[in-house]
Amino acid sequence: MNETQKKILKSAITLFSTVGFFDTSMKDIANNAKIAVGTIYLYYKSKEELLGGIYKYSSAIVLKRIKLKLKKVSDPLEMLRIIVTESIDLSLKNLDVFMILFVDHKKMAIKNENNSTFNNINEYIKLGKSILIKGKEDGIFDFPDHENFFSGIMGFWSSIILRAVLTPSKLTNKQIKEETLNLFENTIIKGIRCNK
Amino acid sequence: MNETQKKILKSAITLFSTVGFFDTSMKDIANNAKIAVGTIYLYYKSKEELLGGIYKYSSAIVLKRIKLKLKKVSDPLEMLRIIVTESIDLSLKNLDVFMILFVDHKKMAIKNENNSTFNNINEYIKLGKSILIKGKEDGIFDFPDHENFFSGIMGFWSSIILRAVLTPSKLTNKQIKEETLNLFENTIIKGIRCNK
Amino acid sequence: MNETQKKILKSAITLFSTVGFFDTSMKDIANNAKIAVGTIYLYYKSKEELLGGIYKYSSAIVLKRIKLKLKKVSDPLEMLRIIVTESIDLSLKNLDVFMILFVDHKKMAIKNENNSTFNNINEYIKLGKSILIKGKEDGIFDFPDHENFFSGIMGFWSSIILRAVLTPSKLTNKQIKEETLNLFENTIIKGIRCNK
Amino acid sequence: MNETQKKILKSAITLFSTVGFFDTSMKDIANNAKIAVGTIYLYYKSKEELLGGIYKYSSAIVLKRIKLKLKKVSDPLEMLRIIVTESIDLSLKNLDVFMILFVDHKKMAIKNENNSTFNNINEYIKLGKSILIKGKEDGIFDFPDHENFFSGIMGFWSSIILRAVLTPSKLTNKQIKEETLNLFENTIIKGIRCNK
DNA sequence: CATGAATGAGGCTTCATTCAT
DNA sequence: CATGAATGAAGCCTCATTCAT
Numbered sequence: 001m002n003e004t005q006k007k008i009l010k011s012a013i014t015l016f017s018t019v020g021f022f023d024t025s026m027k028d029i030a031n032n033a034k035i036a037v038g039t040i041y042l043y044y045k046s047k048e049e050l051l052g053g054i055y056k057y058s059s060a061i062v063l064k065r066i067k068l069k070l071k072k073v074s075d076p077l078e079m080l081r082i083i084v085t086e087s088i089d090l091s092l093k094n095l096d097v098f099m100i101l102f103v104d105h106k107k108m109a110i111k112n113e114n115n116s117t118f119n120n121i122n123e124y125i126k127l128g129k130s131i132l133i134k135g136k137e138d139g140i141f142d143f144p145d146h147e148n149f150f151s152g153i154m155g156f157w158s159s160i161i162l163r164a165v166l167t168p169s170k171l172t173n174k175q176i177k178e179e180t181l182n183l184f185e186n187t188i189i190k191g192i193r194c195n196k
Numbered sequence: 197m198n199e200t201q202k203k204i205l206k207s208a209i210t211l212f213s214t215v216g217f218f219d220t221s222m223k224d225i226a227n228n229a230k231i232a233v234g235t236i237y238l239y240y241k242s243k244e245e246l247l248g249g250i251y252k253y254s255s256a257i258v259l260k261r262i263k264l265k266l267k268k269v270s271d272p273l274e275m276l277r278i279i280v281t282e283s284i285d286l287s288l289k290n291l292d293v294f295m296i297l298f299v300d301h302k303k304m305a306i307k308n309e310n311n312s313t314f315n316n317i318n319e320y321i322k323l324g325k326s327i328l329i330k331g332k333e334d335g336i337f338d339f340p341d342h343e344n345f346f347s348g349i350m351g352f353w354s355s356i357i358l359r360a361v362l363t364p365s366k367l368t369n370k371q372i373k374e375e376t377l378n379l380f381e382n383t384i385i386k387g388i389r390c391n392k
Numbered sequence: 393m394n395e396t397q398k399k400i401l402k403s404a405i406t407l408f409s410t411v412g413f414f415d416t417s418m419k420d421i422a423n424n425a426k427i428a429v430g431t432i433y434l435y436y437k438s439k440e441e442l443l444g445g446i447y448k449y450s451s452a453i454v455l456k457r458i459k460l461k462l463k464k465v466s467d468p469l470e471m472l473r474i475i476v477t478e479s480i481d482l483s484l485k486n487l488d489v490f491m492i493l494f495v496d497h498k499k500m501a502i503k504n505e506n507n508s509t510f511n512n513i514n515e516y517i518k519l520g521k522s523i524l525i526k527g528k529e530d531g532i533f534d535f536p537d538h539e540n541f542f543s544g545i546m547g548f549w550s551s552i553i554l555r556a557v558l559t560p561s562k563l564t565n566k567q568i569k570e571e572t573l574n575l576f577e578n579t580i581i582k583g584i585r586c587n588k
Numbered sequence: 589m590n591e592t593q594k595k596i597l598k599s600a601i602t603l604f605s606t607v608g609f610f611d612t613s614m615k616d617i618a619n620n621a622k623i624a625v626g627t628i629y630l631y632y633k634s635k636e637e638l639l640g641g642i643y644k645y646s647s648a649i650v651l652k653r654i655k656l657k658l659k660k661v662s663d664p665l666e667m668l669r670i671i672v673t674e675s676i677d678l679s680l681k682n683l684d685v686f687m688i689l690f691v692d693h694k695k696m697a698i699k700n701e702n703n704s705t706f707n708n709i710n711e712y713i714k715l716g717k718s719i720l721i722k723g724k725e726d727g728i729f730d731f732p733d734h735e736n737f738f739s740g741i742m743g744f745w746s747s748i749i750l751r752a753v754l755t756p757s758k759l760t761n762k763q764i765k766e767e768t769l770n771l772f773e774n775t776i777i778k779g780i781r782c783n784k
Numbered sequence: 785c786a787t788g789a790a791t792g793a794g795g796c797t798t799c800a801t802t803c804a805t
Numbered sequence: 806c807a808t809g810a811a812t813g814a815a816g817c818c819t820c821a822t823t824c825a826t
Contacts, residue, residue, distance in 0.1 A: 004811085022218035025794080025796080027794095035812085036811060036813055037796090037813070041797070042811075142382075143382055144375070146375055146376075148359040148360060149356075149379060151355045151356055151358075152352045155351035156352040156355075159352075160342070160345075160348040160351070163344040164343075164344060167343075182340050183348065186338075187388050189387070190388075191383040191386040200785085200786085221820055221821080223820075223821090231786080232786060232788055233787085234787055234788065235786055237822070242821075242822080243821065243822090414609075417816060418816075419816080428791045429792070429818080430790070430820080431790055431791070431792095434790075438818080439816095439817070534774075535771065536771050538748070538767055538768075540748045540751040540752060541775070543747045543750075544744045544747050544748040544775075547744050547747025548740045551736070551739045551742060556735075561735075571732070574732050574734075575731065575732055575740065578732050578779065578780075579776050580776055581779070582779040583774065583775040583778040583780070584775050592806085613799055614799075614801080615799075623808085624807060624808040624809055625809065626803085626808055627806080635799095
């Protein structure tokens with residue numbers, strides 16, 4: 001991926017996440033990236049495909065980093081903490097990507113599950129699910145079988161982050177992260193941990 | 197609200213929730229409602245305002261019904277169960293409204309918190325928050341103070357419902373509802389209930 | 393067909409025939425017709441379809457008038473004279489239509505023979521062919537069987553008219569018509585008439 | 589003319605004649621010729637001029653060959669047969685060139701008669717005209733004086749060839765050629781030959 | 785109240801042409 | 806000579822909105 005393409009992606013991510021996909025024109029993206037409109041079409045066949053490119057690119061980064069962090073551990077509880085912690089961390093550090101990846105196109109991602117655009121996102125979800133299952137098998141977690149429990153967890157923390165980020169407040173990102181994780185620990189994790 | 201206006205709202209809700217706000221044209225709405233385009237403008241000044249109308253209308257129904265159900269009880273735990281149960285129930289019975297109210301415009305609702313359009317939604321959230329606080333004060337719940345805990349709960353169940361609804365499966369709405377509530381009960385509620 | 397649609401057709405015929413299909417923009421057509429661009433799309437789904445509309449409309453007029461003139465006669469020789477005379481006459485009176493119908497899109501018409509757009513043109517050609525065949529059967533004409541003889545005749549007079557019209561000269565339309573018919577009479581017709 | 593330039597011409601002729609001038613992009617031509625877009629501009633200042641180059645190039649070949657064939661004879665009747673026979677023969681052997689030279693740009697050629705691009709085509713027509721005139725002067729042909737008789741003849745055979753070529757049929761090129769010439773012989777030539 | 789033809793700004797996309805390598 | 810990434814003007818088309826009936 002060369003510099004021009006990176007500029008396009010960066011510009012599009014910024015605008016899509018703040019102004020929205022439909023209210024961002026290709027010209028806006030070009031201007032913001034300081035290139036010509038036509039140039040975008042050298043890299044992406046359409047606005048739709050540019051959005052797809054953003055998905056692939058962003059989700060690849062997120063997935064890669066989370067997989068890396070998970071390598072070091074094998075305890076499901078620790079793994080669950082890591083996948084949530086890292087997701088929140090990445091989201092707060094790249095709010096643009098967060099908005100697009102975890103907020104805007106939930107619906108779309110599900111509807112197009114077989115589309116390669118969402119491969120990484122789907123792998124991310126599978127990863128989450130497998131952690132939960134392993135935790136249950138290992139007798140560390142206890143919760144009713146449910147296909148979409150991990151999606152619920154994603155909805156939980158992302159909704160909290162979204163409000164925290166959009167509501168004017170004096171909290172720093174670090175505080176937001178810590179408070180959210182603390183809440184997660186003392187509600188969901190507490191609820192599913194097996195008592196010893 | 198006369199019949200014509202109801203037809204407009206019904207048509208717009210259907211289309212916005214399935215096709216999306218931007219991909220639905222005013223003409224589509226008019227055709228679907230079997231009226232003329234111009235007629236819509238007798239009731240709503242703009243497409244934007246029509247969307248606002250949908251919010252107000254839908255959220256009023258949801259809020260009214262939930263308030264009614266809550267009147268009969270005062271135990272915070274029971275109240276929490278009711279607000280979630282009813283929300284899920286209404287969502288599954290009116291998927292169109294659910295998509296718009298709980299999925300599509302999360303972002304928008306927060307950004308326009310002072311806009312009267314979102315009065316009902318905001319009141320709904322306040323209601324949820326107050327239940328949680330009361331539960332804590334009454335010593336029934338135990339969890340770290342967090343401004344957006346209830347938003348997290350909304351994100352939790354709505355993400356689960358969304359996936360359940362969009363993923364092709366053989367589950368009935370009743371099953372979806374029961375499984376989701378069961379999961380909620382055995383994770384979050386279990387996690388915050390005080391053992392005595 | 394209402395006034396607006398007529399204005400659109402008229403404007404498009406003029407511009408397509410003089411400037412050419414590709415060098416005429418939809419905005420040009422709208423300006424020339426003194427309407428808004430969008431209005432064109434109320435009547436024609438695309439520029440392509442507008443061209444199709446012109447074909448249908450123009451060829452319908454030509455075909456109708458020629459059929460009318462042919463009703464009064466049954467002698468193949470006279471019929472052949474009439475179909476050529478009338479075609480030339482109409483062409484000279486409506487050069488725009490002539491350019492489009494008999495010059496510009498010969499290629500296209502053949503390639504899309506089954507497309508309803510060219511129904512009238514194809515019927516016109518069939519009519520011409522049937523006259524030639526009847527003349528031969530009646531022993532009035534004598535020529536080698538050939539599927540495309542009538543097309544050859546069309547090419548003959550239309551090429552002559554085209555040059556006459558485009559070359560700067562002092563000839564009136566009446567003169568052009570008479571000279572062309574005279575030439576046709578004394579070359580092709582003379583060549584195929586049976587001497588008795 | 590080097591190899592690169594020939595590749596450009598060949599590619600452009602193919603594409604212009606099949607897809608059309610406007611629907612062929614410079615990139616298409618470059619891709620088809622397996623060169624870079626920029627290279628075309630080393631040989632032709634613009635797309636327009638490339639088209640001009642095609643005219644000049646193709647018509648030069650046609651004209652040269654026909655002149656060569658005509659050298660051997662002086663009888664106007666034979667010469668007329670040769671110019672038509674050779675034109676048809678070349679057309680069928682190079683349908684691409686035929687489409688461009690004899691079908692597509694009739695209109696353009698006339699309008700730009702003074703443009704050097706069309707020198708060869710115009711010389712070709714002059715040649716045809718002079719044959720007809722000489723035949724008349726020699727008492728071999730008899731027909732009314734007409735500036736554009738030869739254009740009519742061109743329209744005659746080219747229209748027949750065009751239909752024959754585009755209509756799906758089982759005729760070989762040889763058959764098409766023979767049938768067309770036979771028809772020409774027994775209609776126009778028969779019509780203008782002086783009986784002795 | 786209701787209609788739907790008309791409007792025209794603005795968006796997405798193409799493509800002839802340039803120019804630094 | 807050759808390349809092909811970059812340019813940006815211009816075209817087709819959509820659609821929210823208006824207004825005369």
